[in-house]
Amino acid sequence: MIQRRNFLVGSAAAGLCALAAPVFAADKTSPDKLRIALLPDENASTIIQNAQPLKRYLEEVLKKPVEIIVTTDYSSMIEAMRFGRIEVGYFGPFSYVLAKSKAPDIEPFGVGVEKGKPNYQSILIATADGPVKELADIKGKPFAFGDRASTSSHLAPRALLARQGLIGDADYKVVHLGQHDAVARAVAAGQVPAGALSEQIYRVLVETKKIDPTRIRQLALSEPIPNYPLTVQGFLKPELKDAIKRAFLDLKDPTILKLFRVEAIATATDKDYDVLRDMAKVLQLDVAKL
Template sequence: MNLSLTRRSMIVSLVAAAAAFSPLVAEAQNPDPDTLRVALLPDENAATLIQNAQPLKDYLAKTLDRKIEIIVTTDYSSMIEAMRFGRIEIGYFGGFSYVLAKSKAPEIEAFAVGVEKGKPTYNSILIATADGPVKSLADIKGNPFGFGDQASTSSHLAPRAYLVKNGLVGDTDYKVVHLGTHDGVARAVQNGQIPAGALSEQIYRALVARGTIDESKLIQIGLSDPIPNYPLTMQGYLASELKEKIREAFLDLKDPEILQSFRVEGFAETDDAAYDVLRDTAQMLNLELAKMN
């Protein structure tokens, strides 16, 4: 099968989105800033994320004795570029968006990963409208399928690779539809706007628990292989003492309310090598990271 046009289109779209946000020069690198800017991945509604992050902001301000600014960018590419150009000091990335950020800014450091049910991994869930035309993976062929942001791991990279392994190639066997956020995918499938889509299973369960979506209107048609959980990252140019304090603040975090906002039970140490599996997946899909710079 010839996937070159589809793959090239994906790469061009990611590059264009990133370029739209890019400043001409990086901000001055301050190794010991009075204010730490903490960016959260825009995988849900921004207002909800910021509201849920207030306890985190208070905890970090007290623990690190600094002013804390919580930032939610407009999309994944904007967050990648903000990290690349020194507009944030700490970033909570998705796995693939971290890989993209690392390819553009090699100095950033992944230092902690969320742990849920004792594991630093999670899954992507593939769902369909309960009374719609898609009842199984085979039914996806010939229909639209909804993904989140193009740089999302569990709402694009992982489920897209999962579909390829099951003989379904985007824009060849089904129409690719990008809806930006995980909750956007869930709502669109629930409302029958698209017959099927994929998102983080963690986010899906949280949306059900909050009553944001009605699980009775949806069916599960697939579950991806385990994915490395979201990494916490920081700028490599920060002072060593500050970096250690940041690392300890998250690894020692026990507050259940704050951890719930991350949808994890705690944080464990991690490093860049833990995300090589996503680089391999991107290679399988022919997403050439070097060309995304």
Template sequence: MNRRSLLAAPLLLPALAATRAHAQGQNPSRLRMALLPDENASTIIQNAQPLRAHLTQALGREVQVVVTTDYSSMIEAMRFGRIEIAYFGPFSYVLAKSRAEGIEPFAVGVERGSPTYRSIIIANAEGPVKKLEDVRGHPVAFGDQASTSSHLAPRATILARTGLVGERDYRVVHVGTHDAVARTVESGRAPAGGLSEPIFQTLLTRGIIKRERVVDIAFSDPIPNYPMTMQSNLAPELKQAIRDAFLNLRDPALLRNFRVEGFAPTTDAAYDVLRETARILNLDLGRMS
């Protein structure tokens, strides 16, 4: 997730005092973009620098990157107009939309020619989980509660379809981020865990996780990829400029940090499948957000 162009200085969302009134109407001179805390915050901030330069030039105004403390704080910031652009996870977008109608997705990441990706369940290579059914009676590590590929998809489209129900057949343990899930499983603190397959592959490539210490157990169905969203009340010409800045992004160095090959147009309807997935798990969207 390359969010580099947005970062003039690392900003922690709770420290943002700005409100919608500070946005100078619908055509603000400064745009704030939030990036999901699905990896270590310092890593996200470091990788965010090149994108900041691209967006600042393309949009002709200051662009500032914001890294939130968790998914909920990002949802609330978008809801109350403290940020103008946000790169949500699929399910966190659904949660945000359930609280604030004035949010619109306009672009989605494309990987291997598809606007979808998968969740993966991994297990400690020396642990008791050798196949999916073995998680019964053990803790399973997940990321943020609002994470698509590190909570919703592993539970609903992998474990639940095998007949395994959280807190009945296995203990649900939330550890925060995708990389924290991988480290938890690698160390054996939990014998299995669910996270994004692209993030897992990145952790392996970087050498953060050792391939010989973890094994692949199962994969989810395709999930609609992360949407880029913006406030609907921005000026039409600014909204078009923001769309163009992402849809025309071709620089492989920038796209590599998003773990995508490019961006394609998207709409809210593309995420209805996640609303149905939440229904399967009996999740109350209003209560979760």
């Protein structure tokens, strides 16, 4: 699903250099090259390997060179969008809300649809033979999240726990492991007794045999979360923005859609992500200061 999945064309290191380098484009509203960033919520080399069909498609449709970038983490992608170092960003839902608070002119335009729905869920898991059998057992124990700006691997499950009276760093120890797959592996191995990640990424890890489901117990699923949004810089020329939006919304190639874990891309608006802002309020988070 178009979720979580927060690429580059040669190596992650090359992408980081590209983001750090100054931009000398004569006209930022219609750059000679389009830089498109995907969220680093899984192994970057895997994303890079799978990204080439998207790059070729966009270059053919948009008639411009395309650079696919994977940033080191959610925060660096937000900053890249904020300072105009990328033209298109594929954010996680909450990282989009954070980015929008820092760069109000960015525009969400697309959201993935999977099994007919433009949303997904977070899954809370525990080690099968570990001490956590139900949510109440998390009290007093470590709980693993992914990136701090992740929706399904931090914000949504942390809000769910808060609604159950379990407050991070007061009722349980908060542990951040960065990536979704790292959370699943740590819980399966018993390195942490429980954790949370995208339910879809969890299912993919099971299907590809990267984790053994018999070593994991499902504790709960979060409320539905709007899928990952595709966003574009508001300062681009209208005709270029329209072309970018059409290129993604018209995507039909299943190989490329699989990269986003979706079956189609539908239109999205900023209002669709108000549910994330509500979750932040439950956790008493001021997104403008994160």
